[in-house]
Amino acid sequence: MGIEQLSDEQLDTFESNYRKAKKTEGGKYSLSEILLEKLRRKPAVFGTRQVAAKIIELAQKSEDGLCTYGQIWSEFRPNTPWEGHKTLSVVASSLGRVVHYCVTNDLPILTTLVVQTGTRRLSHEAIQNIYHECRELGVSVGPDPEVFVRTQAELARHLALYNLPAAD
Structure with a gap:
């Protein structure tokens, strides 16, 4: 599944987990990829x-x-x-x-x-x-x-x- 197929809630969860762990990488998608995808979705x-x-x-x-x-x-x-x-x-x-x-x-x-x-x-x-x-x-x-x-x-x-x- 590509990042564009994740729900907004899933993106929020990924971001929250990165921030709690004070990390930017380690999951399937990096924090920067998550942030870029969230921004892409905003009008x-x-x-x-x-x-x-x-x-x-x-x-x-x-x-x-x-x-x-x-x-x-x-x-x-x-x-x-x-x-x-x-x-x-x-x-x-x-x-x-x-x-x-x-x-x-x-x-x-x-x-x-x-x-x-x-x-x-x-x-x-x-x-x-x-x-x-x-x-x-x-x-x-x-x-x-x-x-x-x-x-x-x-x-x-x-x-x-x-x-x-x-x-x-």
């Missing part, structure tokens, strides 16, 4: 590849090679104003899907180029979230979240739109 507000492509496009147009959460929102919902946490959670969910897309397709983590508008920097929390999520998905992240994210941002700046594979 996306914005297309994952489209968000990845938009990050590249916006970052390449900017002087500092970065783009903002607000820009992502405006590109996909140009006539809908930003509504604080509600809007942020939609964008954050989309960026989470982009992390999984990047890991699955062996790409640099493009979300390292998406920053806060006011500071034009990733928050400490965002750096930790990217690091933790990548580590859970089986990426070799090293011991330092800052170094990992900085390295990924540099690699992401060199990625071209034509290098993006189709999303699953």
Whole structure:
């Protein structure tokens, strides 16, 4: 039986068992495979590849090679104003899907180029979230979240739109 044939409850049980044991491998499917399958089943507000492509496009147009959460929102919902946490959670969910897309397709983590508008920097929390999520998905992240994210941002700046594979 392939992972796509497991029920949501079975996936939850696998994930729970891994977390209780504080392991990422050992069963028929790794924790990263379980997490990727669970995410694949959730409906996306914005297309994952489209968000990845938009990050590249916006970052390449900017002087500092970065783009903002607000820009992502405006590109996909140009006539809908930003509504604080509600809007942020939609964008954050989309960026989470982009992390999984990047890991699955062996790409640099493009979300390292998406920053806060006011500071034009990733928050400490965002750096930790990217690091933790990548580590859970089986990426070799090293011991330092800052170094990992900085390295990924540099690699992401060199990625071209034509290098993006189709999303699953």
